[in-house]
Amino acid sequence: MAHVISDLSKYVILFFMAVYTLECFLILLRPDDREGDGIYARQIICMFMVHFLGFAAICLETGEASYIIFYGFQELLLFATIALFRVIYPEADRLVVNNMCMFLVISFVILTRISFSKSLRQFVIVSVSMVAALFIPAFVKKLRFLPALTWVYGAVGVAALAVVFILGSVTHGSNISYTVAGVTFQPSEFVKILFVFYVAGMMAKATDFMQVLVSALCAALHVLILVLSRDLGSAVIFFVVYSGMIFIATHNYLYLILSAAAGTGASLLGYRLFSHVRVRVTAWLDPWANIDNAGYQVTQSLFAIGTGGWFGMGIYHGDPSSIPYVEKDSIFSAVAEEMGVLFAILLILVCLSCFLMFMKLASRIEEPFYRYIAIGLSITYIFQVFLTIGGGTRLIPLTGVTLPLVSYGGSSVLSTIIMFSIIQGLYGIRSKERIEEDELYDEEEDDYEE
């Protein structure tokens, strides 16, 4: 009987996820005014149902009641997050809050299923991150000297990456993390944010050729250190984010062509120079011929997705643990395997709606520095989604990056929550701009009366 319920739950979960996704796009298409709170409430209900049914299946399949307590704490965290953002930052975007929580729900369900201890650890990190997240929008809005620190962002970023490159410990063939007092950091996750601030600062000052050239050199330095550290995924993200920001800031299509050419050249050079690049490409071109070594991860990922089918094998009915690094790089495949490819496609669409929401915000911010930050963070987010899912589904070579907020990993989840909170801070900036516009307008009217 328990089996039947958990088996059927996957269809119901899919239904609520579908409704949730639909609402995401309905919100996206609405004009800016903030009427119709019902739609957000409906999203929260869908989120609650996915969470509830996911944990119901986990409890029924394992027969462990203790998961209910864990579930209770998660609910508490989610509702606290939603409520506190609503109270402290009324101008914050509710869809962004909802999406952040939805990703965490999916993460909690799939991580608990894969490894309870990891899920517990992740929960603690998320809780701490959320507390920090509540202060960040206020900082962004109030600290008016942020645009002036341009070179600090660049210098700290390069220094942090360089320190890891020299002192860092090797994980999965890449030296990208170091351990301080028992806690392992992966600085590239945080440098991504600093880098966006750096480029935004540079472009807000001027968009002439010299400014672009100087910033390009600094960007190249970032990318070079990352490639040498074998963190190819981050290297590609930095490059794409930089190209996108320069293009939007300068309105110059020539830079787009230049960076496309530079990207192609750098890829070819990287392919010739570094054996670890060649290994990834070979594994991508023919994973079946290399199934014992380089192709193992992507073939296991494809097995998981294919065997799961459109509706999934059901929570606890698959074998996600057979995929290497499943809780980090391959979390998407685990979701597809047990919750279904259709659910996984909806997850992609929610990620997309998140990105479009960020870009919509960017197109409304009038202060260039903050606008560029919104654009940089949007691209960072969506391109990382593209890299991790594309790698696991063999659209592109595997690069070993995480799915933001869903994958296991302290640095990844903390930095993404910070990113989302900065975005919320930008909503604050935007609403301040609007109020000031309105006041100016009022004043003109007053003058006229006098």
Added chain:
Amino acid sequence: MRNKKKADARDGASLEELHREKPRRLEIILTSIFFSLLMIALIVNLAVYMKRDSATAINNNYNSSRQEIIARQNIRGRILSADGDVLAETKEENGKEIRVYPYQNLFAHVVGYAVKGKAGIENTESMNLLLSHESLGNKVQNELASVKNYGDDVYTTLDVDLQQAAYDALGVYNGAIIVSQPQTGRILAMVSKPDFDPNTIMNIWDDIVADNSSSVLLNRATQGLYPPGSTFKIVTALEYYRENGGNVSDYSFNCNGKFNYEGSTIRCFHGSAHGREDFTKSFAKSCNSSFANIGTSLELGSFQNTCSELLFGQPIDTAIAYKQSQFNLSESDSTDMLLQTAIGQGGTVITPLLLNMITCAVANGGECMSPYVVDRIQSRSGGVVKQNEPQKAADMMTPQEAEFLQGLMEAVVTEGTGTKLKNDLYTAAGKTGSAEFSSDKSDSHAWFTGYAPATDPQICVTIVVESAGSGGEYAAPIARRLMDEFFTKNVSF
């Protein structure tokens, strides 16, 4: 008070206005579209993988952990003949599931076995047999009753009577037989000997593996690489026709039982002298001397191209496990090698499968269909999950070339080495072969490949009998028995 506040706001605003601008939206919109397209690419790629590739991909021994999970939930489905006779099914005995093969040795290689790395249809369709497409209602019912679901059934294209006839006809000899349908590529029968009883595979496994010489597990029909012998004259004739076109009728050769060229000698079978002969008679009588003579005139590059087009050394679009046939002739080879190759000896090796495909292409006007043994996947309750449709593997030759070869192969039966197939019921066409496989030349593999009826081909038969003797004496009669069996059962022609 109010005024002061307003003034502040104005100062602040005018100050900040220096840094503010109405955003230009075009680039932002373009960037949004670009990344949205990337996301759509992810979804399309995922959907294409699911729809097109996943079924084949997941049927892999490296995915065994998930296959075992499904095997715990579902009972492995049945494999059935085209008429619905059970060739393999899973039964419960003393609470243990066992795989039963009612026809024992008869379908050993083509159906295969489901353990020890799997083979045959049990291997290629493993995942389809494990997955269950019963209705959700049935599944829920089974779940409540704690009963496993039935995995899907695999309906093959195989015909039990024809398979039995082929199996019996091969008798105690080692070798292989393939019977197929030229227009579709459906395999009607496939026999390989020596064979084994898949019911006992676990018990006999260690002995079979220990014995290196017999290669019992090898499906000789698709994986056995044999010298083609005189059956290769089909290829040589095609190449000669390609190079000389309409002038073939001018060909003339006087055979005195052997052919000398640049110090090499080719002898006719049993040294018989065929006398004055044209191209058709050379082919019908399978005259080695004449074909060695033809071989000296052929252009190597063109010959290699023709062989590639006939899928020598090329992948074949089929789910059946096979080995690639090889045509090995290069500029550096000796004259002797060239002459030997022209008559089907030399370095050339072919599988009965490829020879059958080439014969099918001749019968089918040049178009070669992909060979297949699985007709459809069907759920236990009868719903068709997947229907395999005939698919073209290659255009091996033009209709004119096919017609030319048809004429030659008909002559083999009417006036040549295949007269054992002459009868009143139907007209057959084909080519015999006696392939020498060792240097002492005492024995040869007996080959026959052909089709019937000549005017409207319905079946295509390829036979190799190891170490039996001449193709006309030992392989052609088997073809006769199989065609008789087929046409007495199918009187529709």
